[in-house]
Amino acid sequence: MGDIIQLLPDNVANQIAAGEVVQRPSSVVKELMENAIDAGASNVQLIVKDAGKTLIQVIDDGKGMSKNDLRMAFERHATSKIRSAQDLFALSTMGFRGEALASIAAVAQVHCASRTADSDVAHFLRIDGGKLVESGQEAKPVGTSMEVKNLFFNIPARRQFLKSDQVEINHITDEFERVALAHPELGFRFFHNQHELFYLQAGNLRQRIVGVMGKKMDKHLVPVEEKTEHVAIRGFIAKPEAARKKRGEQFFFVNNRFIKHHVLHHAVVKAFEDVLPNGYHPAYFLFIEVDPASIDVNIHPTKTEISFADDKMIYAMLSSAIKHSLGKHNVAPSLDFEIGNTFSFPSMPKDRPVQIPKIQVDTHYNPFSQTTPERRPATQGWEKLMIDDLQPSKATPTNNAFSNAEKESDYNPFYQQQKNYKARLFAGSYILYEDGEIIYLIHPKRAHERVIYDELMRSIDKHTVASQQLLFPVDLELSPTDAESLKEFLPAMTSLGFDAEIQNNQHIVFFGIPTSITESSLPGIVEDILSDIKEIGSMDETQFNRRLILNLSRSAAVKRPEHLQDEAIQNLLTNLFQSNEPMISPRGKSIVFSLTLQELHNFFNS
Missing domain, CATH: 3.30.1370.100 (MutL, C-terminal domain, regulatory subdomain)
Known part of the structure; x- marks a missing residue:
């Protein structure tokens, strides 16, 4: 029998890899925004059309890439973030595998322009389905602009499995919020179909939480802070009255990386068990700082799952820190005597017609009538x-x-x-x-x-x-x-x-x-x-x-x-x-x- 095993072409291998890395438009948003942060950006813009199916663009003012680095960025397993396997246990960046851009370019039409501070012009590449179509120079400010158009254009079967625009934009918004919450020191803007959804200026964590979740959250936030030789915990939990029946406002960040961890979530719920009604979920925005060598983030392509060297210690610390904050800060409803005796009512729009209240009068009513109507029991x-x-x-x-x-x-x-x-x-x-x-x-x-x-x-x-x-x-x-x-x-x-x-x-x-x-x-x-x-x-x-x-x-x-x-x-x-x-x-x-x-x-x- 002849040989039947052969090496797959790069474009086929990239499309297979894209199945793990690029699951939907929100996956692209996550990878591009994390790249912008790793590039040292101070401001990041996210521009989306048709829930990411037509366009996903991320613009940053980071350090940019040289001409050669720009070409290398789209090669498989090419990265500037690690040099050896040992670096996986000392990560200080969001990305490290070097496969995201190659996977994205394999299933979309990509235009990337980048300029460094020591260059007068930006260099750009245009890639369609993993193939380089055009390269050159253009006028751009320092930083990088990455446009991803027509996601899955060359894989119709994958494209037809995308959900409705509302579902996909919800997933994109989730990713945007996670990145924005993890980096309150940076400015973020988010546009969808030319409509601005978020304009977040750089500030502190509390300001960022209010900017993302709305002003109503501000009065419910309770600070959490605990620090030992092995772990530091900081952030905010919300008072019990802000709890909801369904999850949605639970955020864990380990070394500024958003994660999902059911054990840590249980620690928070356990700390709230005496003050929260059954069936409700507390809101929290918690940051855990540990030695990078004590965690493993290389266990899932999305990098939202991690393994701790000592889960029990983190669990105990987290539960203790939350209980301490609940005890230190009065979580029971109280009157705020510093608020003036004023009432705030929403103003009526100028273009809204004013309606005269309708009054119904019983013209047959006689207060001197002998007939007494039957009265209903109070x-x-x-x-x-x-x-x-x-x-x-x-x-x-x-x-x-x-x-x-x-x-x-x-x-x-x-x-x-x-x-x-x-x-x-x-x-x-x-x-x-x-x-x-x-x-x-x-x-x-x-x-x-x-x-x-x-x-x-x-x-x-x-x-x-x-x-x-x-x-x-x-x-x-x-x-x-x-x-x-x-x-x-x-x-x-x-x-x-x-x-x-x-x-x-x-x-x-x-x-x-x-x-x-x-x-x-x-x-x-x-x-x-x-x-x-x-x-x-x-x-x-x-x-x-x-x-x-x-x-x-x-x-x-x-x-x-x-x-x-x-x-x-x-x-x-x-x-x-x-x-x-x-x-x-x-x-x-x-x-x-x-x-x-x-x-x-x-x-x-x-």
Whole structure:
């Protein structure tokens, strides 16, 4: 048999290597920004078009490259950062393998121009799919400009696996934030489709965190600092009230390199366990400085995973440092007496029309009438609103599955002609409902979610979502990333009764909200929306509407069923039993548990 093993051509080998190094546009952003930092840049610009599919450009004012270095930079395993294997354990730079640029050039069209301080002109290269197409000189300032166009243009199979623009730009933003947080001493700018998302000036770490995460984070930051002979820990943790149900604001940096480490994350969560509700994740921005010889960063192509020589020591130090900070700084809510007695309300846009409040007057009302209207028993707070909200609709929708009584009596286990249900609260948590020889236990919150969800869905279909204008607009601070994410879905929010707009790319201001929710629920609803956008990524208007309605129904549903009175229980059951799906909540949870008399007999006679 003849020889069948052969050496692969360089361009094929580079494309294979690119599969590990360049997984998506954000991988290119990470490598190019880290190269800019390693080049000693003071300012770095990131310019992106079409979520990196059309263009990724990084411009820095670093030391630049000579003509020969520029050519060598695109060769495989060519680097200026290490000389021997021993240097891997004394790394002071972000990159070290020398394979990123060669891998990027193998799957994209690259134009790189670089100028050193002792040169009058910049040298440039143009590479298409790993092949040098053109080289020469051009006028450029000192530093390097790297343009990566049409990523995966020569590998259509890889390009078609890229996600939507929203998903890809979220990944790019994540990489940008990680690099920017790791280097607050540098200036960064980020443009997407000619729109500036971030303009971060050089400053200290606290200023950088606020610049990236938004001004709302500033009041929650608690400093952390601990130093021993072997490890130094510094940075900030956020107070418990800034915790979120989903992860997203957890950052570890080891020797200024962003990493993911589940053991260290557990150390932080463990330190917060006595002050944080279950299911919430603390926010933190923590920097760990150790001897480079005591860690190994060469275990994954993305270099976000590292191995410590002594995990247990780092774990103990980190947990101790956080507990010390939580104890040293009062994390309980407190009044700030240094703030003046002033109120800050968001200003109305100049081009926004002013609407005259509508006042409804009952022209037939006579205060001297002998007739005394029937008065409803006094209720407190939310329950009064809930009783009004749970009043059964007089007009039954034409598409309601219960419009045909004879048909639905076979379909719905709850169907009956009577309106007065034999129901009461059981253990302050459930509704106990008796129907003949069947006993039902009903989860009030899930039942209320189902009622609100169905009502909103019907309103969407009929374009009749009720909205209420707010006396004072509600202003919520956002990070630039979150503000940009919400912009795309503002029209869909409008169709659900919201009247809101993004201001200054760091605020969302609500002028009106759906009648089914309250102002106090807005922060939680916005947080849920942003979590869904980050988790799901690409959503059309129909998908977004459904997710938003899910969040609205959960936020508006009764929170304390032990305060439900008979009238509210009756109204809740009436509305629930008119639903097409009374057994299952909108989130797929069971609403009803049933037990028949025969099942009881079987249990006791077994």
